[in-house]
Amino acid sequence: MPPRCSSGPGILLPFLYPSLFRSTSRIARAGITTLHSSSSPGADSSDDTGESPSSLGSSAELPKSRLNPAPDDYAISSFADKAKVTIHAGGGGHGCISFLREAFLDNGPANGGDGGHGGNVYIQAVHGETSLHKLARQRIIRAGRGKTGQGSSRAGQRGDDYVIQVPVGTVIREISRVDPMVEEHMAWRAAREKEREFNRMFREAQLAATADGLDPDEATASMEPPENPNIDKFVLYPGISHMERRTLTLPRLPRRERLYHQPSGPIHLDLSSPTPRPVLLAAGGIGGLGNPHFVSKDRPRPLFATRGEKAVSMQLELELKLLADVGLVGLPNAGKSTLLRALTNSRARVGNWAFTTLQPNIGTVVLDNHKGRRVYAPPKAQRPAPHAVINDARYGNVVIAQPEQIGAGPPPRTRFTVADIPGLIEGAHLDRGLGMEFLRHVERAGVLAFVVDLGKGDAVAALKALWREVGLYARMREEERKEREVGGRIDWEGDAGLNQPQSSFGPGQMMVADFPDVPDADEGGLHIAAKPWFVVATKGDLPGTEDNFARLKAYLNAVTDGQEEHPSGVEGAWTLDCAAIPVSAINGHGVDRIVNWTVGLLDE
Ligand SMILES: Nc1nc2c(ncn2[C@@H]2O[C@H](COP(=O)(O)OP(=O)(O)OP(=O)(O)O)[C@@H](O)[C@H]2O)c(=O)[nH]1
Numbered sequence: 380m381p382p383r384c385s386s387g388p389g390i391l392l393p394f395l396y397p398s399l400f401r402s403t404s405r406i407a408r409a410g411i412t413t414l415h416s417s418s419s420p421g422a423d424s425s426d427d428t429g430e431s432p433s434s435l436g437s438s439a440e441l442p443k444s445r446l447n448p449a450p451d452d453y454a455i456s457s458f459a460d461k462a463k464v465t466i467h468a469g470g471g472g473h474g475c476i477s478f479l480r481e482a483f484l485d486n487g488p489a490n491g492g493d494g495g496h497g498g499n500v501y502i503q504a505v506h507g508e509t510s511l512h513k514l515a516r517q518r519i520i521r522a523g524r525g526k527t528g529q530g531s532s533r534a535g536q537r538g539d540d541y542v543i544q545v546p547v548g549t550v551i552r553e554i555s556r557v558d559p560m561v562e563e564h565m566a567w568r569a570a571r572e573k574e575r576e577f578n579r580m581f582r583e584a585q586l587a588a589t590a591d592g593l594d595p596d597e598a599t600a601s602m603e604p605p606e607n608p609n610i611d612k613f614v615l616y617p618g619i620s621h622m623e624r625r626t627l628t629l630p631r632l633p634r635r636e637r638l639y640h641q642p643s644g645p646i647h648l649d650l651s652s653p654t655p656r657p658v659l660l661a662a663g664g665i666g667g668l669g670n671p672h673f674v675s676k677d678r679p680r681p682l683f684a685t686r687g688e689k690a691v692s693m694q695l696e697l698e699l700k701l702l703a704d705v706g707l708v709g710l711p712n713a714g715k716s717t718l719l720r721a722l723t724n725s726r727a728r729v730g731n732w733a734f735t736t737l738q739p740n741i742g743t744v745v746l747d748n749h750k751g752r753r754v755y756a757p758p759k760a761q762r763p764a765p766h767a768v769i770n771d772a773r774y775g776n777v778v779i780a781q782p783e784q785i786g787a788g789p790p791p792r793t794r795f796t797v798a799d800i801p802g803l804i805e806g807a808h809l810d811r812g813l814g815m816e817f818l819r820h821v822e823r824a825g826v827l828a829f830v831v832d833l834g835k836g837d838a839v840a841a842l843k844a845l846w847r848e849v850g851l852y853a854r855m856r857e858e859e860r861k862e863r864e865v866g867g868r869i870d871w872e873g874d875a876g877l878n879q880p881q882s883s884f885g886p887g888q889m890m891v892a893d894f895p896d897v898p899d900a901d902e903g904g905l906h907i908a909a910k911p912w913f914v915v916a917t918k919g920d921l922p923g924t925e926d927n928f929a930r931l932k933a934y935l936n937a938v939t940d941g942q943e944e945h946p947s948g949v950e951g952a953w954t955l956d957c958a959a960i961p962v963s964a965i966n967g968h969g970v971d972r973i974v975n976w977t978v979g980l981l982d983e
């Protein structure tokens with residue numbers, strides 16, 4: 380069979396099984412030579428060395444190198460993809476009770492300052508953050524409390540806001556919330572009810588006494604009135620006596636507008652793109668009013684001020700779904716981490732046993748020389764069109780942009796990220812092994828790369844097993860999503876292209892993107908199966924793997940041609956060009972072709 384990939388400049392001939400390649404490809408591939416290729420001499424060039432690939436032997440016989448490291452040669456990453464945090468917005472500071480005192484002025488006017496407002500807690504998704512481990516350790520987050528007002532009409536300082544910075548791709552769910560204002564309001568209603576009941580009984584007792592010819596005041600003297608229901612909302616002058624406190628007539632609380640509106644719960648945020656402005660989670664309490672606010676003709680020297688509002692606190696669950704461009708999916712010990720090391724500068728742990736990788740690793744494939752200049756610019760014809768129209772009923776008829784509005788096409792891709800997750804085993808979707816925990820990281824990858832070990836059994840069976848797990852997981856997630864009531868989907872559009880005027884949003888206010896709804900979940904796992912994918916047939920250097928690769932290749936050709944169904948069994952899954960790329964990651968062979976193929980799929 381002729382080679383499947385086009386042999387343009389920059390693409391080297393398949394090094395391992397040249398006879399198995401076709402000459403045409405349905406997807407135009409960008410011809411890119413990575414820096415890694417130059418740093419891994421001999422890559423894709425077994426002809427140069429004259430060495431037969433099959434004679435390279437197993438990893439044990441190979442000299443130790445960056446791609447065949449000792450088990451202890453790896454970088455420990457402090458990574459956490461889940462965190463539970465309790466956030467406390469800052470309470471408002473109390474108002475101050477104070478009077479002007481000056482020489483020759485004994486009883487000056489009230490001059491207590493207002494309390495400061497409490498700080499808010501915001502969340503913001505930013506590039507640069509990669510893990511939730513700091514939050515997982517921190518566990519409790521408090522915004523600053525508003526300071527109490529001071530004499531001489533000095534207002535208290537506002538509490539400091541707290542902005543939680545999370546990686547892009549974090550999903551935030553509210554588990555529980557305590558809103559003291561709601562509790563206070565309920566207590567106030569109960570106290571007011573008590574007061575009304577007392578007033579009714581008091582009136583009845585007085586009427587009864589008058590009817591019996593008794594002194595009504597004497598008859599009701601023993602009846603003790605309940606405390607003013609508003610008493611808890613005021614700070615009283617410290618020198619006030621118990622009796623004064625009982626007889627104090629407190630004014631109605633003035634109505635006050637909140638500066639920031641507490642978002643109603645339960646909060647569910649999906650920060651799948653960087654948030655240009657922080658999203659408000661918990662609003663701080665309003666500061667109390669100083670005693671000058673209560674001065675009146677009858678009450679020239681108010682001996683009280685109001686308390687600052689207590690603020691809301693809530694428990695949140697954060698879950699990070701890494702947003703890598705490519706997700707490596709494979710059975711344990713297939714060679715995923717070695718491949719990641721070969722593709723990127725990652726120092727993921729490699730070992731000849733299952734479950735070497737316990738946490739996801741992310742690596743970046745750099746396609747330029749770090750200075751913006753591409754090592755190899757893809758031909759213009761292969762670049763994606765500068766405009767795109769999604770004409771799909773599920774998304775509505777969304778016209779993204781017209782070419783004349785954009786002018787030039789998108790800037791050429793300079794890098795992409797690869798996620799290596801722990802190996803999957805049969806039943807991973809049922810939480811066997813470590814797989815399911817980490818499958819969510821590939822859920823959002825643009826392209827899936829199935830890493831299949833050619834030296835270990837039938838590659839087709841391995842691929843089908845992997846797809847089965849991924850497909851079942853996808854279905855499970857969709858059912859989960861269906862069950863969960865998604866209150867509101869928050870997304871951010873950046874500063875441009877908003878349907879709502881920017882000015883209508885105050886700083887830190889929540890903004891619901893004017894996107895069409897997420898397509899309904901009832902797709903039978905299509906949200907993963909519709910992604911472009913390919914197979915990395917690794918350990919091609921091992922002897923006797925050629926037949927296995929040939930079978931895999933034939934099977935994938937049949938899937939592409941529609942003679943075989945998609946390995947996940949999902950109807951309508953992506954089968955445009957199902958490729959298998961043979962590599963020997965441990966020798967750095969075939970890595971360029973993976974980069975090349977991936978860029979083609981990502982830019983599609
Ligand atoms: N001969 C050969 N051995 C390889 C190749 N790639 C990986 N290996 C070996 O296979 C073993 C497993 O490699 P890993 O990269 O740790 O495999 P993994 O898929 O990340 O494994 P888990 O993290 O356990 O899922 C190691 O001993 C590697 O040296 C290859 O291309 N050729």
Ligand SMILES: [Mg+2]
Binds near residue numbers: 728729736
């Ligand atoms: Mg690994």
